[in-house]
Amino acid sequence: MPHRTTIDDVARLANVHKATVSRALNAQTQHQVSRDTVDRIRAAAEQLGYVPNIMARGLRTRSSMTIGVVIPDLTNPFFPPIVRGIENFLAPRGYTALLANTDGHPAAERSALASLLERRVDGLIVASGQRDETALADARESGVLAIMVNRDAGSVPYPLVTGNDASGIAAAVAHLVELGHRDLLHIAGPANFSTSTARRAAFEAACRSHRGVRCRVVGAAALSVEAGRLAADEILAERRGRPTGIIAGNDLIALGVLRSLRAHGLDCPGDISLVGFNDMAFAEDFAPPLTTVRVPTLDMGTEAARLLLAAIATGTQEPVTVTLPVSLIVRGSTGPVPDDAHRSVT
Amino acid sequence: MPHRTTIDDVARLANVHKATVSRALNAQTQHQVSRDTVDRIRAAAEQLGYVPNIMARGLRTRSSMTIGVVIPDLTNPFFPPIVRGIENFLAPRGYTALLANTDGHPAAERSALASLLERRVDGLIVASGQRDETALADARESGVLAIMVNRDAGSVPYPLVTGNDASGIAAAVAHLVELGHRDLLHIAGPANFSTSTARRAAFEAACRSHRGVRCRVVGAAALSVEAGRLAADEILAERRGRPTGIIAGNDLIALGVLRSLRAHGLDCPGDISLVGFNDMAFAEDFAPPLTTVRVPTLDMGTEAARLLLAAIATGTQEPVTVTLPVSLIVRGSTGPVPDDAHRSVT
DNA sequence: TTGAAAGCGCTAACAC
């Protein structure tokens, strides 16, 4: 690539030493240079179209002004808002995000992390947390600064920014109970995600807190539409004990449930009510519009970026957990329990 | 950040000069080093957890092994698959993507570009093309390699990877005509996007090629749900001359049309048929499932990355246009023209 | 096959 012009070229044109150019062009050191020379240097830089080389600077200052963002899959609608929130915070502060997808594969995560570390990112924001994080454990071991987003890293004590899973699930359960539902099912995500186990536990606790509510939990193989459909298929194949209300581990699973319901000729919410989790983009446009728990994904990203830059500034980080509030968004996929709901269980 | 261990540390442990370490650890120069020393160096590097510093290497080799990806908004579901396609191609080749959002603002684009250029990206992939690209013109002027994706950069002659807008629109028109529709409307995107004008022209041409088809074009203020809804609201407010078939400039606009239709108590496709463009994620889950033109977004990203790396390898690029095939996906939002369709125009 | 030396473009200590 081009951009040949270096700090030396500017120095020559402005008739000063390159160190002076460096001072003049840097906000923190600019006051050390006289007004006149700053102007002269500015003009020279402008004239030459000088673009400072951040790599060279970084070599000296041991900072790359880039942050590694590792996510499972950008194509999953849950993650773009997080990334956007991160960038919204980083960009005005001179930082840029290096993106890496892992697809949930440990091998891909390893190589993604390696690639980011080679580039000497100043820190990591990781949205692909799992129970068994070996690669992250190594990173943490060698002093890499990082913030987890949404899911934690198992036993690796990185700070975490997450939504309030418990209160979201509690609100969903309360909503269904209020509508008269007494047979509730939770389709949980894989247990190696901290959010899955948190939501599952919250579901069971919430059900216990309402008298007369029968609850049941099944697991989905992944946080995906297909996994949700499969799980729902199995449940709907059973002739007795069908739930009247389902709380899905996330919106993708909920979408799978919706497809399964249609395939079985069941009406939502006429026959079965459904609540999702996350309020992903366009959840309101589904058929029916999905009742779900809204998670502030953009804010989660922003907050994670804020925490990371703070950690970079101090060089240290405590394993805090920042829990952001969530809210139940009631739309068309939940309704009153059908009259004959109890036929199947008696 | 940590990772203190440098090539010198490895050299010392392996009892060789750092130049030898460099050769041993580099695939292209490895054959210059004896088998034994390579092994010894490898072991030493492993033992020390050596991670080469790409910035330092880049300073020397004038290549950063990073590609700048500039998009309007990651939160728009059209872009993540493109980015994913890019990364799928880049990652195995040792490149990483630096992401920058512009929100369609020239100012944001300027600063995004500046930030990428400071980081000495080896090239750019730009999905935020507009008619009046001043920042890109400068980049092009100073020899920056770049590939446009989806939309071109107006008069800036960068190569372009795009979907076949004309054939997609032609297929959509043919589909509606076959269903009996004779009054067609195209809600076009803003004219400063090359795709908007291409689709508009294709629409008008396609309509002319079918005898007895009346066509009309209105513009949406943006490629967004809200802009689509507004445009549809205006059309539906007219009491006469309503179209029976609408082809939206993209799926987001189509979604806005859907919402407007619902608000007006109109049935889709009972009263009006609707075709989108792009086949964005979950278009099949809308109410009704959206008939749309599928654009191979993932492939577009991959192809753009391929072209860019080729350009980087040769140091030159021709202003070629790669047009990828698209296909009409017929779902529930299109149906036979209603019987009374001609009442309103007579 | 390996070592020595130079330098990529920048900033930071130290002079003056």
Add this chain to the structure above:
DNA sequence: GTGTTAGCGCTTTCAA
């Protein structure tokens, strides 16, 4: 206020 000097960690001639 400004110049000098010395590297940051790497690759790449050029010698040996």
